[in-house]
Amino acid sequence: MAELSADSGVPVATIKYYLREGLLPAGRRIGPNQAEYTPEHVKRLRLVCALREIGGLSLAEVADVLAALDAGRAARVVLGVAQDGRVTVRPVPAPARAWALGRVAELLGEPADDTGPAVANLVTVLAVCHGLGHDGISGRLAEYAALAREVAAVDAALIDDIGPARRPAETALITTLLGERLFAELRHLALVDVLTAASAEA
């Protein structure tokens, strides 16, 4: 276990906790106080850390996602599990919520029945922006959606590249959760460039 900790950079106490919580399968027992861990254990541990520290999932959410992965569920099912609980849904005032539902319905071209977590999260984000008096973002919703489709096409190509035999669900998960962070950082860098250029002109 000391070696597993050294290989992954995760403290022994955390590894023990993950083992107890079932996030990491037990090693093969090779002595009264020794167990053998394989490279698969190191990889699993890295995945747990990545989902938590970069994906921002709670331990319970990581457990749900890993269970779906291990059960061999389809990529889109695993993604749905990961998307659940991405937004803490504090009760949003009813008028703001109704307004946001209207915007999402316009965008998706069908009555938003507020089912899947992604649609619910979208409605919450727009309702919160509305409550903050920042409606500009919803006025640009169609533009953002069109660009999101282009990004998703790159994601899909990436998942396709590895072929169905090699864990497409895991690739989809990493593409989505780590890719979300990656894209946000790229967007941040690009926006700061634009703002800096604008202030240099002013």
Place this chain on the structure above:
Amino acid sequence: MAELSADSGVPVATIKYYLREGLLPAGRRIGPNQAEYTPEHVKRLRLVCALREIGGLSLAEVADVLAALDAGRAARVVLGVAQDGRVTVRPVPAPARAWALGRVAELLGEPADDTGPAVANLVTVLAVCHGLGHDGISGRLAEYAALAREVAAVDAALIDDIGPARRPAETALITTLLGERLFAELRHLALVDVLTAASAEA
């Protein structure tokens, strides 16, 4: 305070905590046990909740961001503060880190000196993907960066729309942090559409 709680949906105990931590300015005292809160207080409270629950910032991070906003710092400075600490930087193995630095240097067309938080976060995300054996994402880095520039152009137009008189830094912050969630949900919906269509064909 009961009214402030009702208007915002935030429990009284949480409001008291925010007051103690200085995230929310004190109300105007109008009696020994009463204070008056304005619509500005309600808005501030909503902003704190949005940054925490949708932006995923910790309380300490929210405090830093609000301090930068209140000090009238430029939008790009406020964004830099918000971007700090978005990725928990666990020590990444040196070879993976060097590899990721190389990819980022290729992309940014200059030696990545690993300064600003966004560049550091980018390097960490790529290094973690590399450690997980998922290098596909870095192979698509230039495509993602090109689309991120288009998204940032929409963000910049949105910030521009409101004009310099009306809190551009706050708009930039909401556009970035809430917009990150918004865009991720749109991307998720688009990707699930593609994956569902692909599995229907198969």
